[in-house]
Amino acid sequence: MKENILVKYNDIHKSYGDLEVLKGINLGIHEGEKVALIGPSGSGKTTLARLLMTLEEPTEGTIEVDGKLLWHEEVNGKLQRASEKHLHEVRGNIGMVFQHFHLFPHMTVLENIMEAPMSVLGLKKSEAKKDAEEMLEKVGLIDKVDTYPAQLSGGQKQRVAIARALVMRPKIMIFDEPTSALDPELVGEVLDVIKEIALEGKMGMLLITHEMDFAMDIADRVVFFDEGIILEQGPPKELFNNPETDRLQSFLSRFTNGGIG
Numbered sequence: 001m002k003e004n005i006l007v008k009y010n011d012i013h014k015s016y017g018d019l020e021v022l023k024g025i026n027l028g029i030h031e032g033e034k035v036a037l038i039g040p041s042g043s044g045k046t047t048l049a050r051l052l053m054t055l056e057e058p059t060e061g062t063i064e065v066d067g068k069l070l071w072h073e074e075v076n077g078k079l080q081r082a083s084e085k086h087l088h089e090v091r092g093n094i095g096m097v098f099q100h101f102h103l104f105p106h107m108t109v110l111e112n113i114m115e116a117p118m119s120v121l122g123l124k125k126s127e128a129k130k131d132a133e134e135m136l137e138k139v140g141l142i143d144k145v146d147t148y149p150a151q152l153s154g155g156q157k158q159r160v161a162i163a164r165a166l167v168m169r170p171k172i173m174i175f176d177e178p179t180s181a182l183d184p185e186l187v188g189e190v191l192d193v194i195k196e197i198a199l200e201g202k203m204g205m206l207l208i209t210h211e212m213d214f215a216m217d218i219a220d221r222v223v224f225f226d227e228g229i230i231l232e233q234g235p236p237k238e239l240f241n242n243p244e245t246d247r248l249q250s251f252l253s254r255f256t257n258g259g260i261g
């Protein structure tokens with residue numbers, strides 16, 4: 001069993017105005033652990049991921065990454081909002097792949113991947129190029145180095161986005177519905193790449209997906225989530241071979257009936 005907790009949500013609440021989207025989340029992710037987050041549309045999954053990526057700020061509670069508070073710093077024994085420098089530093093451990101790729105359209109595939117290592121990590125161009133090429137090999141797109149995003153299929157764009165996140169060598173990668181914007185015939189190539197990365201084992205993963213079979217296949221733990229709370233969690237085999245899972249079965253049937261998001 002893995003010992004070290006890499007990410008820890010401590011009683012996290014998040015509201016937008018009067019709408020409380022997360023209602024006290026406690027969740028730990030161990031080093032190298034693959035956690036699949038499953039829940040209906042609007043249940044707060046993306047918000048949970050965006051808090052970790054520092055794209056949203058918690059209303060209450062704390063998040064720890066690799067033993068350090070993410071959103072807070074302790075000054076003279078009191079917790080206060082972290083400085084941008086601190087956020088930037090801790091966020092360096094986290095990579096994210098979004099539903100809609102978010103590639104830079106005016107840059108080639110290679111330039112897209114080299115950009116952050118050069119501007120954020122201060123790598124020399126030659127080093128960044130070498131790393132970028134290594135990642136493109138991994139996602140099977142080394143022949144596309146000089147191509148612009150507009151000339152790629154959705155599946156290829158998402159594989160570039162994965163390479164771009166991987167090249168920063170994060171300790172955890174968040175995948176937020178990485179295949180839901182793709183035509184069905186392109187889903188498999190992206191899932192294959194994610195699975196390959198998962199099998200390497202080193203990196204933690206928080207995977208938000210409605211690809212149920214895929215989640216069951218690669219996840220060490222599945223977390224069922226609805227209306228801002230965790231309903232149930234555990235290793236996929238325990239959750240699905242348990243005769244007392246009527247409640248889970250009815251939860252899952254909402255996905256198969258089109259309530260997925």
Ligand SMILES: Nc1ncnc2c1ncn2[C@@H]1O[C@H](COP(=O)(O)OP(=O)(O)OP(=O)(O)O)[C@@H](O)[C@H]1O
Pocket residue numbers: 016019021039040041042043044045046047048260261
């Ligand atoms: N910036 C925002 N301002 C106001 N409300 C927001 C904001 N972001 C999200 N919400 C609301 O918070 C709730 C949870 O949204 P979130 O995107 O986290 O859910 P989700 O489970 O990821 O859903 P989906 O699968 O459809 O993306 C929704 O009701 C959404 O409308």
